[in-house]
Amino acid sequence: xxxxxxxxxxxxxxxxxxxxxxxxxxxxxxxxxxxxxxxxxxxxxxxxxxxxxxxxxxxxxxxxxxxxxxxxxxxxxxxxxxxxxxxxxxxxxxxxxxxxxxxxxxxxxxxxxxxxxxxxxxxxxxxxxxxxxxxxxxxxxxxxxxxxxxxxxxxxxxxxxxxxxxxxxxxxxxxxxxxxxxxxxxxxxxxxxxxxxxxxxxxxxxxxxxxxxxxxxxxxxxxxxxxxxxxxxxxxxxxxxxxxxxxxxxxxxxxxxxxxxxxxxxxxxxxxxxxxxxxxxxxxxxxxxxxxxxxxxxxxxxxxxxxxxxxxxxxxxxxxxxxxxxxxxxxxxxxxxxxxxxxxxxxxxxxxxxxxxxxxxxxxxxxxxxxxxxxxxxxxxxxxxxxxxxxxxxxxxxxxxxxxxxxxxxx
Amino acid sequence: xxxxxxxxxxxxxxxxxxxxxxxxxxxxxxxxxxxxxxxxxxxxxxxxxxxxxxxxxxxxxxxxxxxxxxxxxxxxxxxxxxxxxxxxxxxxxxxxxxxxxxxxxxxxxxxxxxxxxxxxxxxxxxxxxxxxxxxxxxxxxxxxxxxxxxxxxxxxxxxxxxxxxxxxxxxxxxxxxxxxxxxxxxxxxxxxxxxxxxxxxxxxxxxxxxxxxxxxxxxxxxxxxxxxxxxxxxxxxxxxxxxxxxxxxxxxxxxxxxxxxxxxxxxxxxxxxxxxxxxxxxxxxxxxxxxxxxxxxxxxxxxxxxxx
Numbered sequence: 073x074x075x076x077x078x079x080x081x082x083x084x085x086x087x088x089x090x091x092x093x094x095x096x097x098x099x100x101x102x103x104x105x106x107x108x109x110x111x112x113x114x115x116x117x118x119x120x121x122x123x124x125x126x127x128x129x130x131x132x133x134x135x136x137x138x139x140x141x142x143x144x145x146x147x148x149x150x151x152x153x154x155x156x157x158x159x160x161x162x163x164x165x166x167x168x169x170x171x172x173x174x175x176x177x178x179x180x181x182x183x184x185x186x187x188x189x190x191x192x193x194x195x196x197x198x199x200x201x202x203x204x205x206x207x208x209x210x211x212x213x214x215x216x217x218x219x220x221x222x223x224x225x226x227x228x229x230x231x232x233x234x235x236x237x238x239x240x241x242x243x244x245x246x247x248x249x250x251x252x253x254x255x256x257x258x259x260x261x262x263x264x265x266x267x268x269x270x271x272x273x274x275x276x277x278x279x280x281x282x283x284x285x286x287x288x289x290x291x292x293x294x295x296x297x298x299x300x301x302x303x304x305x306x307x308x309x310x311x312x313x314x315x316x317x318x319x320x321x322x323x324x325x326x327x328x329x330x331x332x333x334x335x336x337x338x339x340x341x342x343x344x345x346x347x348x349x350x351x352x353x354x355x356x357x358x359x360x361x362x363x364x365x366x367x368x369x370x371x372x373x374x375x376x377x378x379x380x381x382x383x384x385x386x387x388x389x390x391x392x393x394x395x396x397x398x399x400x401x402x403x404x405x406x407x408x409x410x411x412x413x414x415x416x417x418x419x420x421x422x423x424x425x426x427x428x429x430x431x432x433x434x435x436x437x438x439x440x441x442x443x444x445x446x447x448x449x450x451x452x453x454x455x456x457x458x459x460x461x462x463x464x465x466x467x468x469x470x471x472x473x474x475x476x477x478x479x480x481x482x483x
Numbered sequence: 484x485x486x487x488x489x490x491x492x493x494x495x496x497x498x499x500x501x502x503x504x505x506x507x508x509x510x511x512x513x514x515x516x517x518x519x520x521x522x523x524x525x526x527x528x529x530x531x532x533x534x535x536x537x538x539x540x541x542x543x544x545x546x547x548x549x550x551x552x553x554x555x556x557x558x559x560x561x562x563x564x565x566x567x568x569x570x571x572x573x574x575x576x577x578x579x580x581x582x583x584x585x586x587x588x589x590x591x592x593x594x595x596x597x598x599x600x601x602x603x604x605x606x607x608x609x610x611x612x613x614x615x616x617x618x619x620x621x622x623x624x625x626x627x628x629x630x631x632x633x634x635x636x637x638x639x640x641x642x643x644x645x646x647x648x649x650x651x652x653x654x655x656x657x658x659x660x661x662x663x664x665x666x667x668x669x670x671x672x673x674x675x676x677x678x679x680x681x682x683x684x685x686x687x688x689x690x691x692x693x694x695x696x697x698x699x700x701x702x703x704x705x706x707x708x709x710x711x712x713x714x715x716x717x718x719x720x721x722x723x724x725x726x727x728x729x730x731x732x733x734x735x736x737x738x739x740x741x742x743x744x745x746x747x748x749x750x751x752x753x754x755x756x757x758x759x760x761x762x763x764x765x766x767x768x769x770x771x772x773x774x775x776x777x778x779x780x781x782x783x784x785x786x787x788x789x790x791x
Contacts, residue, residue: 094572094575095572123575125571125613127567128605128608128609131558132564132567132605135564139564141568142568143569143573144581161558162561165558264581273529273573273587274585274588275585276586277551278554279554283541283543284545
């Protein structure tokens with residue numbers, strides 16, 4: 073084991089290297105590119121015995137990735153944002169092939185307007201595709217999640233591909249201390265991939281990805297995927313406990329931060345949870361019994377655990393770094409559905425962090441006040457769009473510039 | 484006049500073994516299926532067919548496949564990328580000793596003209612650019628036939644499709660030349676009406692490593708408006724009228740492997756098909772008919788190389 077300062081992207085690349093992947097189809101996109109650059113260097117220097125091929129698009133990249141996995145190779149790939157959406161046809165297709173590759177998505181907000189910094193509309197566009205989704209908060213967790221993702225995806229009761237998600241810029245380019253395990257220890261946790269269900273060779277002819285005619289066959293295969301994802305939820309705890317025993321770092325499907333005695337809870341994902349935890353600490357000093365629930369496994373969705381952790385609280389706010397236009401926060405809907413059928417606490421929905429917008433103390437102060445009010449006033453499912461007066465003033469200035477000399481513009 | 488064939492000299496050389504079983508759900512008289520049947524015999528086993536969305540996608544429908552070999556349906560746009568993934572995975576697994584060389588496979592993309600000329604052209608050119616060692620077989624029925632015969636970039640000028648009811652206004656895209664510009668290891672046109680020419684090209688292509696590109700004219704009885712039994716005759720007339728030149732590239736030169744002794748009139752070919760009926764009824768469209776003949780004449784006048 074060694075310890076180094078790694079960016080989130082470098083941690084992702086180390087995950088692939090330690091998993092001793094065979095094949096890496098690649099296509100550059102900001103902010104992911106550092107991952108494939110690192111892997112290309114290691115392949116070139118033979119620190120990683122794999123083939124890296126630059127494809128013509130993310131759509132082709134995912135096709136090559138899935139086809140190689142269907143042939144029997146352990147496959148890694150990475151993308152971001154527009155790239156993930158460009159590949160989305162193949163995300164569904166490859167999941168249907170039941171091949172357990174791992175893709176790291178470095179979140180970046182979606183056009184239009186085109187931008188670089190993160191939010192989660194990209195990875196959540198893949199939410200329903202059949203890929204498992206791990207959302208990482210730290211660089212260490214990125215590396216660890218890649219290894220755990222292979223282990224879970226390759227389990228014979230699962231056989232679904234997996235996405236490990238990290239935030240662009242905020243985590244992809246932030247250096248944190250990361251423990252890099254020895255490859256021998258990783259091999260004990262994650263043995264070589266030995267596919268039995270899907271492989272192509274001369275003595276083993278197979279037809280994969282064939283058409284089905286008739287809805288019964290279609291529904292049967294889709295239900296199998298749902299059952300496999302449900303199995304993955306149970307198996308995750310087993311995989312996580314083995315990982316914990318091997319490496320001393322323990323991860324749940326969710327992370328409960330200062331929840332034991334919390335009356336109020338905010339729900340967040342990924343690297344901005346770190347900001348949320350700091351806010352929890354600050355609000356606790358001011359006398360608020362608040363905690364944070366971080367969703368780590370987003371697919372399969374650990375709804376029982378979420379319900380168990382949230383029921384009985386005085387009020388809960390879900391902070392979404394995404395927006396389903398015309399509805400609001402996507403994870404708010406997911407959390408609300410997890411609580412359906414019980415007597416849920418009042419639920420509030422906040423949308424923030426879009427395009428990498430930072431969270432400020434006043435955002436959390438506002439949420440804290442609303443949580444206290446909600447205890448008496450009840451739930452408010454309409455999304456609250458976080459935006460400060462200062463930001464709005466700045467934006468008005470920019471609009472005036474954009475409209476040139478028109479004095480009425482930007483009002 | 485025909486070039487000297489090296490491997491398939493007589494119809495007796497065609498193997499009896501079928502790689503593609505009869506009784507598929509495809510239309511009677513499908514020219515693409517006949518071409519694929521000959522093509523697969525010449526490629527030989529062990530191989531894997533990697534398919535782009537089109538008529539041939541319906542060959543393998545759960546729980547059946549007519550192929551003795553492996554099959555992977557990918558998407559409409561990215562079959563060559565699927566071929567890349569399989570080729571690379573086999574190479575890596577063999578290199579690492581996890582698969583023996585005896586388990587190796589030839590990788591064959593099977594695609595229609597709609598995918599080959601449009602949505603799948605990018606992934607195809609990229610596979611040629613990377614020098615991928617694979618076979619690429621395009622059955623060109625000159626339309627999106629599987630969805631009911633809509634116009635594709637391969638639809639010829641004047642041909643009627645369900646989205647060009649007055650006749651296609653654009654010229655057929657020349658996918659052979661698009662491929663050739665990237666210098667693939669092998670590139671040829673073929674026709675199921677000339678089985679020995681087809682199979683000899685495929686067998687000779689098998690001697691070289693890299694992209695081996697084939698486009699076969701594929702008569703489509705329901706789309707072209709011909710009787711299934713006439714499929715081969717119409718395909719033959721396409722070659723004999725000069726409309727579908729049989730050629731390949733050798734030493735960077737285009738060589739015509741079958742040149743009719745006496746060219747039949749283009750009109751003769753067009754009249755066999757209801758997709759061209761509007762050129763003859765109720766009035767003859769003399770300008771279009773003359774243009775179609777003229778384009779074929781000018782092609783052959785400028786054709787370099789010719790038979791050995």
